[in-house]
Amino acid sequence: MLAEGLRKRYGDKWALDGFDLAVPAGTVCGLLGPNGAGKTTAVRILATLLRLDGGRAEVAGLDVARQAAAVRRHVALNGQQSTVDDVLTGRENLVMWGRLYHLSKREAAARADELLEQFGLTDAADKRAKHYSGGMRRRLDLASSFVMRPSVLFLDEPTTGLDPRNRGEVWREVRRVVAEGTTVLLTTQYLDEADQLADQVVVLDTGRVAAQGTPEQLKSKLGGDRIEVVVRTPEELPVVRDVLGPGAEVDDDAFRVSAAVADRVAALTRVTSALAAKGVDAEDIALRRPTLDEVFLAITGHKTGRDNVRAEVRA
Amino acid sequence: MRYAVIDSWVVAKRDLVHWLREPVRVVANLAYPVISVLIFGLVFGSAMNVFGGGEYIEFLLPGMFGQTIAFGVGTTLLMVSMDADRGVTDRFRASPMSQTGVVAGRSIADLVNSSLELLVLALCGLAMGWSFHDGPLNALVAFALLLWLRFALVWVGIYLGLLVKPEAAQASWMFLFPLTMFANTFVSPELMPGWLRVVAEWNPLSSTVAAARELFGNPGVGGDSWAAQHSLLLAVLWPAVFVAVFWPLSVLKYRNLSR
Numbered sequence: 001m002l003a004e005g006l007r008k009r010y011g012d013k014w015a016l017d018g019f020d021l022a023v024p025a026g027t028v029c030g031l032l033g034p035n036g037a038g039k040t041t042a043v044r045i046l047a048t049l050l051r052l053d054g055g056r057a058e059v060a061g062l063d064v065a066r067q068a069a070a071v072r073r074h075v076a077l078n079g080q081q082s083t084v085d086d087v088l089t090g091r092e093n094l095v096m097w098g099r100l101y102h103l104s105k106r107e108a109a110a111r112a113d114e115l116l117e118q119f120g121l122t123d124a125a126d127k128r129a130k131h132y133s134g135g136m137r138r139r140l141d142l143a144s145s146f147v148m149r150p151s152v153l154f155l156d157e158p159t160t161g162l163d164p165r166n167r168g169e170v171w172r173e174v175r176r177v178v179a180e181g182t183t184v185l186l187t188t189q190y191l192d193e194a195d196q197l198a199d200q201v202v203v204l205d206t207g208r209v210a211a212q213g214t215p216e217q218l219k220s221k222l223g224g225d226r227i228e229v230v231v232r233t234p235e236e237l238p239v240v241r242d243v244l245g246p247g248a249e250v251d252d253d254a255f256r257v258s259a260a261v262a263d264r265v266a267a268l269t270r271v272t273s274a275l276a277a278k279g280v281d282a283e284d285i286a287l288r289r290p291t292l293d294e295v296f297l298a299i300t301g302h303k304t305g306r307d308n309v310r311a312e313v314r315a
Numbered sequence: 316m317r318y319a320v321i322d323s324w325v326v327a328k329r330d331l332v333h334w335l336r337e338p339v340r341v342v343a344n345l346a347y348p349v350i351s352v353l354i355f356g357l358v359f360g361s362a363m364n365v366f367g368g369g370e371y372i373e374f375l376l377p378g379m380f381g382q383t384i385a386f387g388v389g390t391t392l393l394m395v396s397m398d399a400d401r402g403v404t405d406r407f408r409a410s411p412m413s414q415t416g417v418v419a420g421r422s423i424a425d426l427v428n429s430s431l432e433l434l435v436l437a438l439c440g441l442a443m444g445w446s447f448h449d450g451p452l453n454a455l456v457a458f459a460l461l462l463w464l465r466f467a468l469v470w471v472g473i474y475l476g477l478l479v480k481p482e483a484a485q486a487s488w489m490f491l492f493p494l495t496m497f498a499n500t501f502v503s504p505e506l507m508p509g510w511l512r513v514v515a516e517w518n519p520l521s522s523t524v525a526a527a528r529e530l531f532g533n534p535g536v537g538g539d540s541w542a543a544q545h546s547l548l549l550a551v552l553w554p555a556v557f558v559a560v561f562w563p564l565s566v567l568k569y570r571n572l573s574r
Contacts, residue, residue, distance in 0.1 A: 044405075047409045048408075048409060048573075049405055049408055049409055049572070049573055050573050050574070051573045051574060069411065072409055072410055072411045073411045075409065076409075077405065077406055077409040079402040079405060079406070080402070081401050081402045082401075082402075083401060083402050083403045083406050085329065085333075085403075087332065087333045087336050087337065088329065088332060092332075096325055096329060097410075099321065099322075099325045100322060100325055100326075100407070100410055100412040100416075101410060101411060101412070102318055102321070102411060102412075128336075
């Protein structure tokens with residue numbers, strides 16, 4: 001999968017403004033970015049759903065603009081919402097997609113059985129999808145994307161709104177299809193998801209690539225490990241900040257102060273004794289690798305859209 | 316081409332299975348016209364005059380057929396907007412299926428639904444004293460004209476369905492209800508005040524209903540206006556105009572989804 005200088009305009013705003021991407025076959029590329037960064041626009045262009053205003057893109061070796069019909073035989077799209085048909089049974093859902101991908105009746109039925117087995121849905125095969133749990137629906141939705149073994153799978157926020165157990169299940173399925181040779185482009189707001197699944201991470205901001213690399217590379221850009229101190233009262237926060245030095249970041253809500261450190265254990269000892277000398281009884285002191293959240297914040301200057309998502313769910 | 320046929324059938328089958336498996340919808344779809352026939356036929360019937368004379372139930376049934384057909388646009392609209400809203404339309408578009416299949420499947424399912432509704436309504440009407448008097452062939456032509464209007468409304472529904480959200484689609488009956496009443500469906504336009512009478516006479520639904528009355532040999536046919544006197548012609552033309560306008564609009568709208 002290849003994109004060169006993709007541009008897409010809505011009104012006088014460029015949703016994508018020179019977006020480049022290269023994903024080797026059989027790997028997972030995580031596309032990260034805040035809401036409105038252009039993630040979904042990029043996916044929709046590559047999946048032939050949107051016309052591009054500039055640049056070019058190839059999927060499975062085919063030009064998305066000039067060979068759209070051929071591209072559609074090789075890609076599958078799994079959007080933010082479930083396209084599972086509630087009224088049909090799990091099996092009927094899969095057979096329907098098989099037929100729409102132009103398998104014969106018998107092929108479609110055989111493929112449906114295979115997928116039900118693979119995705120652990122055999123027992124529920126003849127139940128209507130409306131009686132499925134959230135995780136089962138997600139699996140059925142994924143299974144329906146695999147009806148014709150796509151060479152490229154677009155996963156647009158596949159686990160938004162799922163509980164941790166179901167997210168884990170989805171991740172497992174994604175890993176399995178990648179092992180079978182499918183290339184995956186994954187957009188997500190959950191950085192740990194990219195961390196878990198992606199071979200390569202591309203951070204989008206205002207329609208451009210802001211950073212890319214392996215998750216490890218991106219994290220090491222932030223200068224390695226961080227020390228984190230959690231205190232019991234807000235009055236102690238400035239004291240800890242002074243101890244950790246000028247680069248310290250304070251999270252007022254979590255009573256937490258963190259800073260980058262170069263010398264791991266020595267720093268821990270130094271901070272512990274300094275805090276004891278100032279009479280701060282810390283709740284927790286820990287060393288850890290930076291999270292992609294922090295990378296993201298450092299690169300784009302704003303937080304992930306996850307808080308917005310939460311707010312929407314609550315509303 | 317072969318795939319267009321298969322795709323249409325697969326999509327139509329999905330819609331028909333929906334319809335059959337949601338008993339509430341089946342009952343609601345079928346019960347509404349039947350209850351209406353009872354209310355208008357039995358409750359209001361005795362107080363109703365048919366312009367030019369005749370039994371009200373004989374006048375009413377073609378009007379009910381027409382209203383049922385017109386309400387069908389609400390069903391199409393809702394289904395299309397739900398598919399678009401849930402991302403199903405996108406998945407159809409990103410798949411190799413023929414794009415004709417999506418709309419053709421929609422048309423087939425809607426026409427089958429509406430035919431069933433007409434059948435139930437006709438049986439109910441026959442039980443209550445409505446009948447057709449000019450032979451089965453004319454009666455079939457009348458039903459064909461009603462379904463021709465339904466087919467035209469599929470395109471109106473597809474266009475509007477791609478335009479609005481399901482929430483708005485669900486409110487469509489608020490507009491459909493008056494549109495089907497400002498017509499000759501329940502009352503002769505001759506008995507309405509001047510301006511409304513003109514609206515009712517030229518309402519496309521009135522043409523189909525008047526043509527059906529004529530073909531069934533039911534009362535209330537004719538009138539002074541050009542529209543009333545040429546209802547058969549207009550019953551063919553109006554839907555053709557809808558198709559001519561909304562077919563290209565729908566195709567354009569569908570293409571513009573990729574803008």
